[in-house]
Amino acid sequence: VEELKQAGRERVATLKEQGVDEARLYGDDELGGTGGINGLNAMFVLNGPPDAFNLPAGPRLPRLNILPAAAATIVAAAGYGLAAAFSLRRRS
Amino acid sequence: VIHGPHWKWLIIGYFYFGGISGASAAVAAFSRLHGGTSGAQLARIATYVSFLTLLPCPVLLILDLGRPARFFHMLRVFRSSSPMSIGTWGLTAFGLISAVTTGLQLLEDQWARRGVHPGVARRAAGTVLALLGALSGFFVAGYTGVLLAATAVPLWSKRPGLLGPLFFSSAMTSGAAAISAVATAMEREDGDAFARLRALEMLSTVAEESLLVTWIFALGPTAKPVAEGRLGAVVRHGAIGAGMALPLAVTALAPHLPGRMRRPAALISAALTLAGGFAVRYAVVVGGRQSADDPQATFEMTG
Numbered sequence A: 001v002e003e004l005k006q007a008g009r010e011r012v013a014t015l016k017e018q019g020v021d022e023a024r025l026y027g028d029d030e031l032g033g034t035g036g037i038n039g040l041n042a043m044f045v046l047n048g049p050p051d052a053f054n055l056p057a058g059p060r061l062p063r064l065n066i067l068p069a070a071a072a073t074i075v076a077a078a079g080y081g082l083a084a085a086f087s088l089r090r091r092s
Numbered sequence B: 001v002i003h004g005p006h007w008k009w010l011i012i013g014y015f016y017f018g019g020i021s022g023a024s025a026a027v028a029a030f031s032r033l034h035g036g037t038s039g040a041q042l043a044r045i046a047t048y049v050s051f052l053t054l055l056p057c058p059v060l061l062i063l064d065l066g067r068p069a070r071f072f073h074m075l076r077v078f079r080s081s082s083p084m085s086i087g088t089w090g091l092t093a094f095g096l097i098s099a100v101t102t103g104l105q106l107l108e109d110q111w112a113r114r115g116v117h118p119g120v121a122r123r124a125a126g127t128v129l130a131l132l133g134a135l136s137g138f139f140v141a142g143y144t145g146v147l148l149a150a151t152a153v154p155l156w157s158k159r160p161g162l163l164g165p166l167f168f169s170s171a172m173t174s175g176a177a178a179i180s181a182v183a184t185a186m187e188r189e190d191g192d193a194f195a196r197l198r199a200l201e202m203l204s205t206v207a208e209e210s211l212l213v214t215w216i217f218a219l220g221p222t223a224k225p226v227a228e229g230r231l232g233a234v235v236r237h238g239a240i241g242a243g244m245a246l247p248l249a250v251t252a253l254a255p256h257l258p259g260r261m262r263r264p265a266a267l268i269s270a271a272l273t274l275a276g277g278f279a280v281r282y283a284v285v286v287g288g289r290q291s292a293d294d295p296q297a298t299f300e301m302t303g
Helices: A002-017 A062-087 B009-032 B036-054 B056-065 B068-076 B081-116 B119-148 B160-185 B191-225 B229-256 B260-292 B297-303
Strands: A024-026 A045-046
Touching: A024 B068, A045 B068, A062 B009, A062 B081, A062 B119, A062 B191, B009 B036, B009 B081, B009 B160, B009 B191, B009 B260, B036 B056, B036 B081, B036 B119, B036 B160, B036 B191, B056 B081, B081 B119, B119 B160, B119 B260, B160 B191, B160 B260, B191 B229, B191 B260, B191 B297, B229 B260
Parallel strands: none
Antiparallel strands: A024 A045
């Protein structure tokens, strides 16, 4: 992957010298437009924005959603636990 | 752009029954722990509802995964970062606790018929089981929403903080409705514990309704699959209208009805609520598939 990345970067540099200003390496953590997930294991040399190639410009890791979803669900469960404990309690 | 989930329609049934079973276990636990005599009666019904709705779950899940070996692969590998792995473990733990609780309940029914009163040890075991049942039941009711939120499907993953609570409250509403339906059908709905359950059911319905509407609005254009077309109609008329608003109205009117009309009204209200809960799961799962097939939705979220 590192070798591929290096080759891709060189190709992009060459393209830019040749006047292709839009050239970029998609999937690279530094040059491409895939900020946030430290690059991909598949890379493409593009001559335009990723959207034009049916590639998401800012892909995200689904795994990052576990924490907010789990936290929100636990808060909801705590609320329900309180509501259930309160409403199912025997009134004397 | 992304690969959609390969799950079939069976997963909807699993989410639905798993939610009812988990929520019923929690209702059983709370009623048993501090519901008094009528609470113990309600806990008995809730325990059986929980166990019976749990039975189809592993079958549906295994059929959906394709072959039984996959279920055991999920158990073999414990990965704290995979909701699917944790969920399989949670379901297994819940199943064991549920089986023991149901067994103990059957024994207690036998003893009660013979006039034997439970001793201290049996009561302590009941308390521990109730606490474990509530915890694992809450887990089974809640983890499915987290699982869906942790996918690349735009409809599910765009607002993870709302989908989790929506699935959880949908489970609680359906669970409470299932217990009240069974209690009403068995003509065991006179105790004050039952009235408290109905109050909880109404509260939960209102919470679910607000979460569903908030979720759809918060999604913006990503909500298209569940806001328009056939699924949009299922959500508006099936879930929000007939599944939540109508049972609330029926329940609000019930005290003004003549006595013999109250039981059918309660049954209709519970049946509508159960159907509404299924409509929510159906729309979210099928809508997710449509959302995964729509490249525009992925670009809106990742752009």
